[in-house]
Amino acid sequence: MAAAATMMFGQEQMISSNNDMAPDWTSKEVSTGTTIMAVEYDGGVVVGADSRTTTGAYIANRVTDKLTPIHDRIFCCRSGSAADTQAIADMVTYQLGFHSIELDELPKVETAANLFKASCYRYREELTAGIIVAGWDKRRGGQVYSVPIGGMCVRQQVSIGGSGSSYIYGFMDANYKPGMTKEQCMELVTNAVSLAMERDGSSGGVVRLAAISESGVERRVILGGQLPKFFTH
Amino acid sequence: MATLSVSRAPLGGFSFENCKRNAVLEADSAKLGSSVPAARKTGTTICGIVFKDGIVLGADTRATEGMIVADKNCSKIHYISPNIYCCGAGTAADTEMTTQIISSNLELHGLSTGRLPRVATANRMLKQMLFRYQGYIGAALVLGGVDCMGPHLYSIYPHGSTDKLPYVTMGSGSLAAMAVFEDRYKPDMEEEEAKRLVRDAIAGGIFNDLGSGSNIDLCVITKGNVDYIRPHDEANKKGVRTGDYKYKKGTTGVLTKVITHLNLDTVGEHVQTMDTS
Numbered sequence: 001m002a003a004a005a006t007m008m009f010g011q012e013q014m015i016s017s018n019n020d021m022a023p024d025w026t027s028k029e030v031s032t033g034t035t036i037m038a039v040e041y042d043g044g045v046v047v048g049a050d051s052r053t054t055t056g057a058y059i060a061n062r063v064t065d066k067l068t069p070i071h072d073r074i075f076c077c078r079s080g081s082a083a084d085t086q087a088i089a090d091m092v093t094y095q096l097g098f099h100s101i102e103l104d105e106l107p108k109v110e111t112a113a114n115l116f117k118a119s120c121y122r123y124r125e126e127l128t129a130g131i132i133v134a135g136w137d138k139r140r141g142g143q144v145y146s147v148p149i150g151g152m153c154v155r156q157q158v159s160i161g162g163s164g165s166s167y168i169y170g171f172m173d174a175n176y177k178p179g180m181t182k183e184q185c186m187e188l189v190t191n192a193v194s195l196a197m198e199r200d201g202s203s204g205g206v207v208r209l210a211a212i213s214e215s216g217v218e219r220r221v222i223l224g225g226q227l228p229k230f231f232t233h
Numbered sequence: 234m235a236t237l238s239v240s241r242a243p244l245g246g247f248s249f250e251n252c253k254r255n256a257v258l259e260a261d262s263a264k265l266g267s268s269v270p271a272a273r274k275t276g277t278t279i280c281g282i283v284f285k286d287g288i289v290l291g292a293d294t295r296a297t298e299g300m301i302v303a304d305k306n307c308s309k310i311h312y313i314s315p316n317i318y319c320c321g322a323g324t325a326a327d328t329e330m331t332t333q334i335i336s337s338n339l340e341l342h343g344l345s346t347g348r349l350p351r352v353a354t355a356n357r358m359l360k361q362m363l364f365r366y367q368g369y370i371g372a373a374l375v376l377g378g379v380d381c382m383g384p385h386l387y388s389i390y391p392h393g394s395t396d397k398l399p400y401v402t403m404g405s406g407s408l409a410a411m412a413v414f415e416d417r418y419k420p421d422m423e424e425e426e427a428k429r430l431v432r433d434a435i436a437g438g439i440f441n442d443l444g445s446g447s448n449i450d451l452c453v454i455t456k457g458n459v460d461y462i463r464p465h466d467e468a469n470k471k472g473v474r475t476g477d478y479k480y481k482k483g484t485t486g487v488l489t490k491v492i493t494h495l496n497l498d499t500v501g502e503h504v505q506t507m508d509t510s
Contacts, residue, residue, distance in 0.1 A: 083390065
């Protein structure tokens with residue numbers, strides 16, 4: 001019995017009956033295929049994401065907001081399974097909100113990152129969640145923490161994630177320089193996400209941006225027609 | 234007395250052991266050539282939109298068991314609370330029971346808060362329950378309602394992810410319905426225009442998807458009022474037969490007639506009244 005149990009572990013999807021009337025997107029799990037990224041600048045962070053959520057080959061939501069506020073000055077970018085990342089983000093929002101009330105001050109970005117890491121690492125076998133935590137706090141200013149699948153947590157100045165990120169590693173290496181201004185960061189993120197959306201089938205829609213600093217959060221949406229165009233062929 | 238095993242704290246959470254067993258049984262029965270009885274699914278087209286004064290929810294009425302129509306007129310728009318209704322696609326039993334459980338919990342919650350429940354609350358309860366069951370509850374829902382903050386519409390997937398949008402479709406006919414929405418949806422429509430749009434979207438699913446069919450049900454929710462229109466459109470009325478295969482009396486001629494009497498005597502009689510109260 002134990003042998004049969006371990007053999008079946010990786011085949012949970014077999015439970016849903018093969019109904020030939022229902023296409024694959026009625027049984028596939030909802031995934032944020034995605035391109036997400038976050039960049040630190042002096043005084044805050046800029047986060048950006050595409051807006052496509054897919055079930056198999058069907059786009060379930062073409063205007064998704066993958067930049068989820070966790071606290072007043074802390075956001076997280078979600079990639080992977082939509083259900084897993086929404087559930088984790090809801091849990092961390094609650095835990096961080098409670099912690100902040102106990103402290104009676106704004107929570108540290110590192111705290112939020114560690115809360116994500118705790119859930120993502122403990123349930124690493126069951127979850128598919130790649131998360132970038134970014135925000136501003138008074139101790140260290142703008143910070144970006146990457147919590148990829150598996151549950152590691154590392155601080156980086158720039159972090160990219162999601163299926164579309166593979167296409168822009170070279171672009172980021174060539175174009176990111178430390179010491180950029182907020183507007184330069186916004187432009188870099190817009191360009192990078194647009195390039196990734198162009199090449200990755202699981203990314204698309206609009207580009208959502210948010211700039212987080214001590215004074216507040218500025219949110220922008222770049223609609224399809226206004227996306228930067230890079231090639232004319 | 235020495236114990237033979239180290240005592241462990243009872244493991245919390247759910248045991249999915251039976252799911253692994255079921256998968257093995259499914260594979261074994263497939264090898265023998267027989268198939269597992271299919272759960273009754275609502276093949277389905279369901280959808281919802283936000284219009285000027287509130288929400289319009291729509292659904293078809295066909296329930297299928299494999300390739301057979303099990304119910305030609307089932308009700309897929311479920312009551313959650315006086316101001317919130319929920320359409321359900323996927324496994325019929327799962328959508329029925331899930332919506333009933335959340336409806337019951339919301340009523341208790343409302344008694345505790347003293348307020349009319351909010352759609353966001355129903356959404357939270359549904360998504361947290363579905364996530365807990367990791368997608369094994371096959372319920373794909375369109376949740377809509379009007380509360381103190383205005384009209385709200387959510388789509389909820391079996392694994393527990395939700396999207397808050399101005400128009401949503403779910404079920405096997407969702408692509409056909411979404412095509413109609415993407416073409417004709419406008420923000421702040423009037424009620425009649427909204428009802429026409431939802432009716433056309435469901436009709437798109439009924440006539441182009443094999444898993445959806447029969448009639449179109451509508452539910453219009455506005456502040457302080459709910460119109461549960463069942464059916465809104467009987468798109469597939471059963472046709473009237475123009476011919477009859479019965480033979481008229483006298484078609485076959487009678488050649489001979491033999492009557493044999495059965496002589497029976499009553500031996501005894503006992504009367505037992507049935508309790509029909």
